[in-house]
Amino acid sequence: MSTEKPVSSVLNSAATIGGAISLGAYFIPFTKEFMIAHPLWGWGLFICTLIVTSVASEQVARRRESLATEKMQKKFDDLDLQSRQKDIELLGSRVGDLGQDSEFYIYLADDPSYEHLALWFSSKLEETVRTWERDTRDIRDTSLSEVWKCCLKAARTYSKTIxxxxxxxxxxxxxxxxxxxxxxxxxxAYNQALSELQNAGKEFELWLQEVHRVTHAG
Structure with missing residues (x-):
């Protein structure tokens, strides 16, 4: 860190305080007489007082600046926390009916057979993707946004693969x-189709789990 600003600030403070002390010394008889009778001691004491006072003044100013900075940072942190909490609530509302105890999630997690896949499950998946795509509300938190984008992408891929x-x-x-x-x-080709379906299903399950994890972790 550069020392130009602190040094300049100290000198400015010193000049101001020094002027005040000098003015006081002129009007206070005892101080004036002491400095005339003992010039070296008088001016030495004067300079020491000047330096100590200036340094103390500078330290107080720095502390005030530090407290102001800490207070401002706390406000920013509180705003970030509030914004993240809103994002978590938004994610929770989007996957609310796909909870880990829901029929849909249990069916997905139980490794469904792609030789005979329940039609209601496929229909629910299509409906969910359409609902998510219509929701244009942004998720501001970077990490939460990335999780959501991956989950939506996996859901789309799974639905298209089916x-x-x-x-x-x-x-x-x-x-x-x-x-x-x-x-x-x-x-x-038949086995390749089954493999693509299984992989797409697992990928969606993984990201849906991650969404549930971040919403419960807060």
């Missing part, structure tokens, strides 16, 4: 399946 590889067997079927024809004609 739409790409799965279909209902009958018009009123309650489940989806990967085309059996694909399994007969190209077992490798």
């Amino acid at each position: 739409a790409k590889h799965m279909q209902t067997k009958e018009r009123r079927a309650s489940s989806l399946e990967v085309s059996p024809v694909l399994g007969r004609d190209s077992p490798a």
Whole structure:
């Protein structure tokens, strides 16, 4: 840190205080007589008093500046904490019906079979993605924002992967399946489809868990 500002400040303080002391010395008979009778001691004492007073004044000013800075920083920290809490509440509202005790989450965490995937589960996933995409409220906290973006991306990918590889067997079927024809004609492609579905599901589960973790951690 540069010493130019403190030194300049001390000298300015010294000049101001020195002027006041000099003026006082002129009007106080005892001080004036002492300095005339003992010039070396008098001026030495005067200079020492001047330095001590100036340094003390500078220390008080620095302490006041430090306290002001600490107070301002605390205000910023409080604002950041309030903003983060609002972000956490927003995340909690978005995944509220996908809680870890919800039917949807339990079905997802239990490694669903992609040979026969429940239609209600796929429909709920599609509905959730559409709802999240319509919500334009920003998450300001950087770390929370990153978690949310990853969760939304994983949900989109999972939903698109299901739409790409799965279909209902009958018009009123309650489940989806990967085309059996694909399994007969190209077992490798069939297994690849199952693998993509499993990976997409696991990725979404992972980020949904992370959202729940940060919302409960606060």
